[in-house]
Amino acid sequence: MSTETDSPPQSSPSTGGSASGSMKSLKKSRRRTPRPPKGEPDIATGLATPGSKVSMREVARLAKVSVATVSMVLNDNPRISRATHMRVQRLIDRLGYRPNRLAQSLSGRYTQVLAVMLPALRHAFADAYFGELISGICDRAGKMGYKVILEQAKPEFIKEREHIEIFERRYVDGILALGCNDRHAFLKDFAEGKYPLVVVDNYFSQWNLDHVVCDYRSGADQVMNYLLQLGHRKIGFINAAASEIRTSRDVGEVYRSKLEAAGVTPEARWVEDGKFTEEGGAKAAQVILDRDKDVTALFAGNDKMAVGALHYLSRNGIDVPGQVSVVGFDDLRHAAFVTPTLTTVHLPLYEVGALACERLIERAHGKTERVGERLPTHLIVRESTTLAAAR
Amino acid sequence: MSTETDSPPQSSPSTGGSASGSMKSLKKSRRRTPRPPKGEPDIATGLATPGSKVSMREVARLAKVSVATVSMVLNDNPRISRATHMRVQRLIDRLGYRPNRLAQSLSGRYTQVLAVMLPALRHAFADAYFGELISGICDRAGKMGYKVILEQAKPEFIKEREHIEIFERRYVDGILALGCNDRHAFLKDFAEGKYPLVVVDNYFSQWNLDHVVCDYRSGADQVMNYLLQLGHRKIGFINAAASEIRTSRDVGEVYRSKLEAAGVTPEARWVEDGKFTEEGGAKAAQVILDRDKDVTALFAGNDKMAVGALHYLSRNGIDVPGQVSVVGFDDLRHAAFVTPTLTTVHLPLYEVGALACERLIERAHGKTERVGERLPTHLIVRESTTLAAAR
DNA sequence: GCAACCTATTAAACTGTTTAACTAACCCGC
DNA sequence: GCGGGTTAGTTAAACAGTTTAATAGGTTGC
Numbered sequence: 001m002s003t004e005t006d007s008p009p010q011s012s013p014s015t016g017g018s019a020s021g022s023m024k025s026l027k028k029s030r031r032r033t034p035r036p037p038k039g040e041p042d043i044a045t046g047l048a049t050p051g052s053k054v055s056m057r058e059v060a061r062l063a064k065v066s067v068a069t070v071s072m073v074l075n076d077n078p079r080i081s082r083a084t085h086m087r088v089q090r091l092i093d094r095l096g097y098r099p100n101r102l103a104q105s106l107s108g109r110y111t112q113v114l115a116v117m118l119p120a121l122r123h124a125f126a127d128a129y130f131g132e133l134i135s136g137i138c139d140r141a142g143k144m145g146y147k148v149i150l151e152q153a154k155p156e157f158i159k160e161r162e163h164i165e166i167f168e169r170r171y172v173d174g175i176l177a178l179g180c181n182d183r184h185a186f187l188k189d190f191a192e193g194k195y196p197l198v199v200v201d202n203y204f205s206q207w208n209l210d211h212v213v214c215d216y217r218s219g220a221d222q223v224m225n226y227l228l229q230l231g232h233r234k235i236g237f238i239n240a241a242a243s244e245i246r247t248s249r250d251v252g253e254v255y256r257s258k259l260e261a262a263g264v265t266p267e268a269r270w271v272e273d274g275k276f277t278e279e280g281g282a283k284a285a286q287v288i289l290d291r292d293k294d295v296t297a298l299f300a301g302n303d304k305m306a307v308g309a310l311h312y313l314s315r316n317g318i319d320v321p322g323q324v325s326v327v328g329f330d331d332l333r334h335a336a337f338v339t340p341t342l343t344t345v346h347l348p349l350y351e352v353g354a355l356a357c358e359r360l361i362e363r364a365h366g367k368t369e370r371v372g373e374r375l376p377t378h379l380i381v382r383e384s385t386t387l388a389a390a391r
Numbered sequence: 392m393s394t395e396t397d398s399p400p401q402s403s404p405s406t407g408g409s410a411s412g413s414m415k416s417l418k419k420s421r422r423r424t425p426r427p428p429k430g431e432p433d434i435a436t437g438l439a440t441p442g443s444k445v446s447m448r449e450v451a452r453l454a455k456v457s458v459a460t461v462s463m464v465l466n467d468n469p470r471i472s473r474a475t476h477m478r479v480q481r482l483i484d485r486l487g488y489r490p491n492r493l494a495q496s497l498s499g500r501y502t503q504v505l506a507v508m509l510p511a512l513r514h515a516f517a518d519a520y521f522g523e524l525i526s527g528i529c530d531r532a533g534k535m536g537y538k539v540i541l542e543q544a545k546p547e548f549i550k551e552r553e554h555i556e557i558f559e560r561r562y563v564d565g566i567l568a569l570g571c572n573d574r575h576a577f578l579k580d581f582a583e584g585k586y587p588l589v590v591v592d593n594y595f596s597q598w599n600l601d602h603v604v605c606d607y608r609s610g611a612d613q614v615m616n617y618l619l620q621l622g623h624r625k626i627g628f629i630n631a632a633a634s635e636i637r638t639s640r641d642v643g644e645v646y647r648s649k650l651e652a653a654g655v656t657p658e659a660r661w662v663e664d665g666k667f668t669e670e671g672g673a674k675a676a677q678v679i680l681d682r683d684k685d686v687t688a689l690f691a692g693n694d695k696m697a698v699g700a701l702h703y704l705s706r707n708g709i710d711v712p713g714q715v716s717v718v719g720f721d722d723l724r725h726a727a728f729v730t731p732t733l734t735t736v737h738l739p740l741y742e743v744g745a746l747a748c749e750r751l752i753e754r755a756h757g758k759t760e761r762v763g764e765r766l767p768t769h770l771i772v773r774e775s776t777t778l779a780a781a782r
Numbered sequence: 783g784c785a786a787c788c789t790a791t792t793a794a795a796c797t798g799t800t801t802a803a804c805t806a807a808c809c810c811g812c
Numbered sequence: 813g814c815g816g817g818t819t820a821g822t823t824a825a826a827c828a829g830t831t832t833a834a835t836a837g838g839t840t841g842c
Binding site for chain 1: 444490496497502504514515516517519521522538540541543556560561562669698699702705706723725
């Protein structure tokens with residue numbers, strides 16, 4: 001019997017066979033024999049295999065301290081003396097011990113993982129717009145010791161309530177919601193703030209959600225001022241999903257109010273939806289110019305649609321900017337590599353991603369103030385715009 | 392003594408003040424008071440708060456079975472009778488219980504998480520090439536019940552041996568390595584197969600690694616056959632990192648051997664590095680045409696460089712394809728939205744990502760055969776190519 | 783009537799960490 | 813020389829599951 005209890009694998013870290021320990025455990029004779037301990041090397045002197053799995057227990061045993069002490073050393077707890085700290089730390093380094101973060105998270109409050117939630121578009125990952133946001137997020141998350149997992153808000157994902165499940169099952173500490181719109185009703189599940197979520201580059205008036213956005217109004221303002229200065233009056237507007245995306249509506253509102261302020265009555269035939277894609281932008285450009293041949297400028301709600309418009313115009317022998325000026329929105333890297341290069345609004349997407357990430361981590365750590373940040377944007381003038389042709 | 396085991400603080404979660412429980416626990420006065428159990432509702436009758444955290448213990452208690460039984464029900468263990476299975480399952484559904492995956496992974500062998508490792512390029516996430524691969528990876532991973540985390544192979548990441556640490560600390564079960572080249576020496580750490588890694592869309596002869604690639608040779612073959620058929624002989628070649636990337640070298644080899652087979656001696660002045668970027672492609676096109684005005688076609692190693700070349704040519708009044716034909720490689724979505732539309736080689740990147748993901752999961756689950764898959768590619772003829780101009 | 787066998791279920795060990803509670807040893811003042 | 817305060821640790825519970833030997837209970841065989 002004594003052998004069985006003499007060195008219970010987990011509790012008394014076999015500190016030299018500890019007389020007291022074995023005596024106590026003799027008090028009760030176990031009816032069930034415990035599972036035999038996992039083949040630990042019973043050579044107490046030598047170290048375990050270098051690369052192999054070392055647990056805190058192993059470190060504690062070799063350092064002749066308790067696991068609590070090792071834990072405290074790792075967490076720089078001041079209750080551990082310098083001498084012990086150094087001794088244990090050296091052993092940790094020698095053994096190449098790395099704490100198991102599953103155990104850490106299980107025991108602690110945080111997983112140190114965030115989810116980036118993308119919309120259910122086939123090419124969401126291959127999109128430069130999301131890519132810039134994600135770049136910012138990943139860089140900042142990495143710097144703050146966080147990992148990032150990727151999720152797509154597919155219908156089945158939401159239906160299965162996986163957006164909640166990733167919290168309940170302890171996959172993540174928070175969500176960064178990219179590219180979401182008014183139809184993503186699941187967002188209301190986060191309004192109460194039980195699970196942290198930050199909306200990235202959009203915002204909602206119907207749900208009280210944290211968000212970090214670009215200043216779309218200011219960007220649109222600059223575009224309209226600029227085009228009006230150049231003498232454009234009949235300005236086409238290629239928007240997308242304006243009914244569903246608050247920032248899109250903002251741009252549209254600025255477009256109309258600025259026209260009116262310049263004494264121009266905005267006409268419905270100058271506006272067409274471009275679905276955020278190159279194809280849509282090309283088609284919208286065609287539709288608008290077919291409706292009104294006198295349109296001298298096209299303002300697109302994003303660069304992709306602007307590029308599509310550019311493409312349509314050049315294929316149809318319409319000179320840009322000679323006959324029609326084109327302005328985009330986003331300043332994707334790519335906008336400088338079309339012919340002609342694209343005048344557009346620079347959005348600080350990398351910074352928005354990074355800031356949203358940081359704010360989310362703060363919220364996950366108990367900060368209670370609502371987040372609502374707006375980052376400045378500015379117009380980048382390139383070759384696709386010029387003075388309105390005199391007619 | 393029996394009391395000690397009879398009602399350990401965790402198993403009897405204060406079942407309504409329970410006379411039996413409290414009486415027993417009086418028998419022995421514990422010297423150490425345990426950490427107070429996390430505020431569980433002491434209403435034994437009703438269910439816990441719907442959304443709140445329910446543990447397996449709670450389910451077991453309410454179902455009046457042991458936690459082992461609940462575990463077995465969850466894992467469809469046939470040792471549980473149909474009746475019990477159904478009864479427990481219904482309770483699980485009613486309570487909305489979801490197993491904590493930290494605990495599952497801690498006690499089990501797998502984390503059900505994969506890492507996607509990207510190169511340390513500033514715009515890696517905003518790149519359509521990587522985006523397509525990642526799309527395929529995420530879709531397949533999701534279908535197989537896996538989560539995907541994002542990592543970047545920055546110098547400090549490798550120096551800190553984090554590529555090993557994410558295994559040792561149990562963040563992931565495997566790595567998908569994207570965009571890596573011969574200079575990524577850390578890859579040799581995976582040659583022994585201790586930690587699963589699959590190289591995506593590249594391969595190495597110096598290290599014995601799993602990989603899934605596109606058939607670059609076949610694609611290059613089709614391009615050269617096509618250009619030669621059109622009568623091109625002086626064909627410029629914009630490559631990148633050919634010294635470091637096996638697939639790039641393959642394309643270069645096919646370029647040279649095909650020219651030779653057609654009786655043309657490949658000249659060094661027709662070849663220039665384009666650094667995989669639009670800028671690089673534009674510059675390379677300029678350099679090549681400055682060196683030899685008689686070049687009638689440019690073959691670029693990827694679409695981005697081809698687009699850069701296109702851009703350079705149109706800005707300088709060189710008609711494409713009238714004077715110079717241009718061919719790309721990748722078939723990014725974008726290639727159809729430049730002027731003229733780009734003839735290119737379609738790479739099944741989405742499929743490569745998905746397949747690599749699946750193979751990696753198999754490897755992580757103990758499959759021992761080396762992975763080495765090659766997916767077919769094909770030429771997409773668009774507008775940027777035509778018959779060589781007669782001179 | 784009892785050993786043998788089978789089946790459904792349970793107890794307990796196990797995963798690896800954090801942390802609250804406890805304690806031995808030392809110092810201080812009175 | 814004894815209560816109070818630090819200091820530097822130790823102990824064991826807790827986190828939430830999985831795994832497996834043991835067992836209770838029932839049936840069958842002889």
